[in-house]
Amino acid sequence: MTQPDTTTGGSGGSGRAEGVLPPVPDEDGAPFFDYAARGELRVQSCAGCGEPRFPPRPCCPHCQSFDSLWKKMSGRGRIWSYVVPHPPLLPAYAAQAPYNVVLVELADAPRIRLVGNLVASADAALNSVAPERIRIGTPVKAAFHRTDNGLTVVRWLLERP
Amino acid sequence: MGATRATAVTAAAQDATATTAALKDATAIAGIGQTPFAKRLPESEKALACRAILAALDDAGIAPSEVDAFASYTMEETDEVEVAKAVGAGDVTFFSKVGYGGGGSCATVAHLAAAIATGQASVGVAWRSRKRGSGPRPWTDTRVQLPTPAQWTRPYGLLRPADEIGMLARRYMHEYGATRDHFFNVALACRNRANQNPAAIMYDRPLTREMYMTARWISEPLCLFDNCLETDGALACVVVSAERARDCRHRPVYVHSAAQGLPAQSHGMVNYWNDDPLTGPSWTAARRLWKTADFGPQDIDVAQIYDAFTPLIPLSLEGYGFCARGEGAAFTEGGALEIGGRLPINTGGGGLSEAYVHGFNLITEGVRQLRGTGAAQVPGATTCLVTAGEGVPTSALLLRS
Numbered sequence: 001m002t003q004p005d006t007t008t009g010g011s012g013g014s015g016r017a018e019g020v021l022p023p024v025p026d027e028d029g030a031p032f033f034d035y036a037a038r039g040e041l042r043v044q045s046c047a048g049c050g051e052p053r054f055p056p057r058p059c060c061p062h063c064q065s066f067d068s069l070w071k072k073m074s075g076r077g078r079i080w081s082y083v084v085p086h087p088p089l090l091p092a093y094a095a096q097a098p099y100n101v102v103l104v105e106l107a108d109a110p111r112i113r114l115v116g117n118l119v120a121s122a123d124a125a126l127n128s129v130a131p132e133r134i135r136i137g138t139p140v141k142a143a144f145h146r147t148d149n150g151l152t153v154v155r156w157l158l159e160r161p
Numbered sequence: 162m163g164a165t166r167a168t169a170v171t172a173a174a175q176d177a178t179a180t181t182a183a184l185k186d187a188t189a190i191a192g193i194g195q196t197p198f199a200k201r202l203p204e205s206e207k208a209l210a211c212r213a214i215l216a217a218l219d220d221a222g223i224a225p226s227e228v229d230a231f232a233s234y235t236m237e238e239t240d241e242v243e244v245a246k247a248v249g250a251g252d253v254t255f256f257s258k259v260g261y262g263g264g265g266s267c268a269t270v271a272h273l274a275a276a277i278a279t280g281q282a283s284v285g286v287a288w289r290s291r292k293r294g295s296g297p298r299p300w301t302d303t304r305v306q307l308p309t310p311a312q313w314t315r316p317y318g319l320l321r322p323a324d325e326i327g328m329l330a331r332r333y334m335h336e337y338g339a340t341r342d343h344f345f346n347v348a349l350a351c352r353n354r355a356n357q358n359p360a361a362i363m364y365d366r367p368l369t370r371e372m373y374m375t376a377r378w379i380s381e382p383l384c385l386f387d388n389c390l391e392t393d394g395a396l397a398c399v400v401v402s403a404e405r406a407r408d409c410r411h412r413p414v415y416v417h418s419a420a421q422g423l424p425a426q427s428h429g430m431v432n433y434w435n436d437d438p439l440t441g442p443s444w445t446a447a448r449r450l451w452k453t454a455d456f457g458p459q460d461i462d463v464a465q466i467y468d469a470f471t472p473l474i475p476l477s478l479e480g481y482g483f484c485a486r487g488e489g490a491a492f493t494e495g496g497a498l499e500i501g502g503r504l505p506i507n508t509g510g511g512g513l514s515e516a517y518v519h520g521f522n523l524i525t526e527g528v529r530q531l532r533g534t535g536a537a538q539v540p541g542a543t544t545c546l547v548t549a550g551e552g553v554p555t556s557a558l559l560l561r562s
Contacts, residue, residue: 090320098378116317117317
């Protein structure tokens with residue numbers, strides 16, 4: 001898989017999506033992105049004991065079973081924490097800074113917290129929600145954004161915009 | 162509550178002494194050396210490594226040809242083959258490279274101490290050389306998957322260590338009422354010590370609360386002064402048996418206890434996916450460290466705590482048992498971290514204000530304090546905790562004179 005060279009040159013003001021890092025899934029993580037492309041948020045869970053686990057991995061740390069399934073989540077969650085990055089950043093991110101990165105605790109699996117962005121709509125810029133709107137505990141719901149390289153990432157919308 | 166745990170720790174330490182006699186005080190740091198610290202040094206990392214190592218051997222009064230063990234940690238560009246042949250080491254029978262960058266600093270000394278205590282080698286050198294001041298920032302290399310689960314974090318713009326730790330810092334503030342003033346207390350204590358240390362990058366640059374509160378953000382809630390320096394420099398130390406150390410030039414600084422820490426279900430820097438992300442690797446290292454020690458947190462005269470970011474200090478104070486969970490921020494109040502306070506920390510200025518050389522300057526400063534030669538000396542210090550990076554698989558040392 002090729003990645004755009006985002007390390008060199010330019011003012012970084014060349015557009016929102018250009019040069020944003022695409023996910024580079026490993027073998028265990030690939031199903032997550034396949035489901036996301038279908039608009040589903042699913043989490044790997046043990047087929048033996050039922051425990052969900054994240055990030056995905058080959059066997060269950062609770063019962064050591066190698067059998068897993070991907071459990072569908074409601075897509076609801078709450079903000080567990082967040083940061084607002086400022087430059088210096090890679091150019092494509094600097095162009096949108098300050099933006100937010102949120103950590104969302106899933107309503108269906110509270111120990112699983114997904115890193116993402118709180119945005120005004122699925123395809124909006126990383127800075128499309130004012131930082132003042134972000135609070136720990138704020139309810140959010142999943143949205144799905146197709147990146148330039150064709151992979152789909154999970155993003156987050158305010159449940160009460 | 163802090164006192165209760167400290168008592169329990171001491172009791173556990175007394176029970177465990179028999180099983181750990183092999184390492185305890187069996188070895189000592191007999192020499193330390195360093196290059197100048199600067200934003201940019203003209204020499205290569207390899208040359209800087211050699212200068213620091215030769216300075217440490219000279220400090221110990223040991224000939225390079227006697228060196229038979231080396232230990233380093235990852236993100237070190239120069240390997241032991243290059244170093245050994247450049248400085249003129251003898252036949253080398255032990256070499257070790259510990260993982261996880263800044264988490265490995267103290268483990269280098271631990272590995273050498275174990276090797277020497279078990280007869281695998283006699284004279285060990287640990288070192289760190291880094292041109293992080295003039296070289297590239299590691300996170301700008303998008304071709305390399307940094308030792309984090311990058312697919313789950315980097316596409317969203319969680320790019321830098323400051324972003325990753327900022328996430329935990331924000332939650333810590335939320336749960337325990339920690340404020341930016343608490344983080345400032347950490348930054349100020351380190352800067353005050355640097356202002357006493359001519360070798361420190363920030364020797365002649367005092368920090369005020371106004372400077373801190375109006376500084377530019379790096380990743381909210383962390384500002385510029387919550388982040389460590391970016392430094393070129395190298396350091397080294399020499400580890401030998403306690404018996405040999407007593408014949409060296411300086412008062413021996415004994416390796417009393419050592420531990421590494423990789424907690425169950427830990428995820429490294431982005432430790433977001435377990436029951437309690439705020440219980441970091443320091444908790445794991447601390448349990449083993451105190452279990453094998455003759456003393457507890459209440460007996461520590463001075464601490465050198467890894468400070469890549471200010472919030473790591475309150476988290477580490479909790480992990481290493483100086484206070485209870487959630488009390489680390491409050492612990493920093495009232496000048497507690499200054500000379501004369503409850504627990505003077507980072508007495509050379511630390512990574513925040515002396516130099517950021519992946520924590521190795523914390524080891525050498527610990528040695529100086531126990532020799533009684535610190536630029537900002539804690540009077541009569543005989544015990545020192547040194548820690549490596551919190552937030553990554555870590556390591557720690559208890560040193561005593």
